[in-house]
Amino acid sequence: MLSRSLAAVPLRLTALAAVLGLAACGSTAPGAAGPSDPAFVLPSGTAAPSASATVSPSAAVSASPTAGPCGIFPASSVWRADVSKLPVHRSSGALVNSIGAGAHMHPDFGSGLWEGAPIGIPVTAVKPGQKTVKVSFEYAGESDKGPYPIPADAKVEGGRGSDGDRHVILYDAAACKVYELYAAYPAGAGWRAGSGAIYDLRSNKLRPAGWTSADAAGLSIFAGLVRYEEVAAGRITHALRITVPRSRNSYVWPARHAASSSSDANLPPMGLRLRLKANVDTSKMPKQARIIAEAMKKYGVIVADNGSPWYLSGAPDDRWSNDALRALKNLQGSDFEAVDTSGLMADKNSGAVRG
Numbered sequence: 001m002l003s004r005s006l007a008a009v010p011l012r013l014t015a016l017a018a019v020l021g022l023a024a025c026g027s028t029a030p031g032a033a034g035p036s037d038p039a040f041v042l043p044s045g046t047a048a049p050s051a052s053a054t055v056s057p058s059a060a061v062s063a064s065p066t067a068g069p070c071g072i073f074p075a076s077s078v079w080r081a082d083v084s085k086l087p088v089h090r091s092s093g094a095l096v097n098s099i100g101a102g103a104h105m106h107p108d109f110g111s112g113l114w115e116g117a118p119i120g121i122p123v124t125a126v127k128p129g130q131k132t133v134k135v136s137f138e139y140a141g142e143s144d145k146g147p148y149p150i151p152a153d154a155k156v157e158g159g160r161g162s163d164g165d166r167h168v169i170l171y172d173a174a175a176c177k178v179y180e181l182y183a184a185y186p187a188g189a190g191w192r193a194g195s196g197a198i199y200d201l202r203s204n205k206l207r208p209a210g211w212t213s214a215d216a217a218g219l220s221i222f223a224g225l226v227r228y229e230e231v232a233a234g235r236i237t238h239a240l241r242i243t244v245p246r247s248r249n250s251y252v253w254p255a256r257h258a259a260s261s262s263s264d265a266n267l268p269p270m271g272l273r274l275r276l277k278a279n280v281d282t283s284k285m286p287k288q289a290r291i292i293a294e295a296m297k298k299y300g301v302i303v304a305d306n307g308s309p310w311y312l313s314g315a316p317d318d319r320w321s322n323d324a325l326r327a328l329k330n331l332q333g334s335d336f337e338a339v340d341t342s343g344l345m346a347d348k349n350s351g352a353v354r355g
Contacts (some may be wrong), residue, residue: 004134023220070176070201070221070337072238076352077204078254079223079238081344083275083300089338094266096274099244100309101333107292107325108243109226109314117159118316121225126179134190135181142257144198148179150191152158156184167214168193169222176201177223180214199223204351207256216305217270218256224302226314231288236295243307244268254351255342259306268303274336275300286324293328300339309333 005095073079089095109120132147149170157167165245168191170179178201184193197213199205199220207218215221222239248267255271276282276296294311301312310333344353 015035017033034212034331038281040279043067046204051336058133062295063258070173071105073201073351074204075355077097077238078341078351079342079355080343081239081353082298083239083273083339083341083344084278084298085208086275086341087155088218088337088344089323089340091265091317092338095272095338096333098246099268099333101241101334103309104329105312105331106308107226107314107328108311109316109320110322110325111316111318111320112322117162118155119289120314120316121167121169122155123169123171123222123225124153124317125152126151127143128174130172135184135196136187136192137195137196138193139195139212142182145198146179146196146198146249148181148191148196149196150179150353163254163280167221169214169225171222178220180221182214203216203223206349207212207252209349210258212259216247216257216259217251217303219254219271219304221304221313224304224335226292226312228317231291232319235291238295238300239273239299240292240296241246241313243305243311243313245307246305247303247306249306253348255302255304268338270303270305272303273300273341274303276331277335277337280335286321288321289327293331301336310336 015185023324073114112119126149130149130151132149135146135148135150137143147309149172150168154170156162158164166183166185168181168184172178178199179196181191181193181196181198184196185192193214195212195214197207197218197220199222207213212218213220219241221241224239226236226240230236246262246267247258247260247263248265248269249258249263251258251270252272255269258270260267279292279299280297282290282297304313310331312328346352346354
């Protein structure tokens with residue numbers, strides 16, 4: 001039976017509160033990283049931005065927006081980088097073991113309902129000219145002010161009456177932007193949320209170092225979702241989002257935020273990239289599962305939040321075959337390996353890869 005994991009909620013809230021109260025996740029690594037060790041970024045001990053801070057995401061270094069169809073960031077984005085030939089990270093075994101070498105992958109999305117709500121993180125398509133509303137944030141110092149184009153029928157993860165992560169993802173294809181909220185609730189004429197982020201999908205801009213987003217890693221949730229339209233088209237061309245039971249109090253490019261109080265080096269940092277091993281036979285999987293598995297071999301998965309081990313995020317759709325998706329449960333942690341992405345990074349403040 002497919003189910004949503006709410007395990008991330010207390011972990012994320014506790015860790016985020018601790019980070020905001022004590023320090024921002026620093027923008028510099030404690031030491032130079034070797035060629036086989038991505039630059040894990042540790043908290044610097046500097047004060048977190050307050051709700052009145054004037055820092056803006058526009059201050060982050062990035063590639064300029066590029067023309068073209070609206071997809072998952074530019075072709076040069078790290079999200080769309082082929083990681084199938086990258087070297088295995090030297091700590092891969094320990095990292096995989098900490099996530100769960102014997103734990104099975106769980107497709108956390110599908111068709112139908114679970115406990116009265118669609119299964120997965122829904123995406124609401126924003127129509128041109130949609131009226132914007134004000135959103136007030138609990139973590140205003142690390143949220144994009146907006147306003148946000150939230151329609152009256154905006155879909156909420158878990159349903160309008162849920163008490164889980166309550167992500168709201170708004171996709172504006174005309175403007176090629178995505179608006180993302182965490183712990184979002186209607187409030188009078190507007191909304192209130194824990195945190196929020198706005199992404200230009202034609203830009204490689206990252207959030208300021210140390211900033212969260214609607215996700216614990218400070219990354220776009222939309223960018224990492226498995227969506228039916230992609231699978232129906234025959235291929236997924238970007239990395240996918242997963243959760244892990246415990247993470248380290250550090251993050252690796254392109255992540256911008258940590259959500260842990262542990263310094264255990266065996267735990268994965270936010271933003272860690274892993275891939276399905278090339279020798280894992282996916283040929284007998286049903287088509288929907290096979291396309292997803294092939295994407296995990298080529299583009300990998302990115303650690304984006306605390307939760308259950310190997311939970312793979314996707315958008316609900318009645319066209320999913322839950323029976324086909326269950327084939328992904330045959331995969332387990334030992335089928336994955338962490339990869340070294342340090343050679344891809346041209347600028348730690350941009351999501352563009354070397355090229």
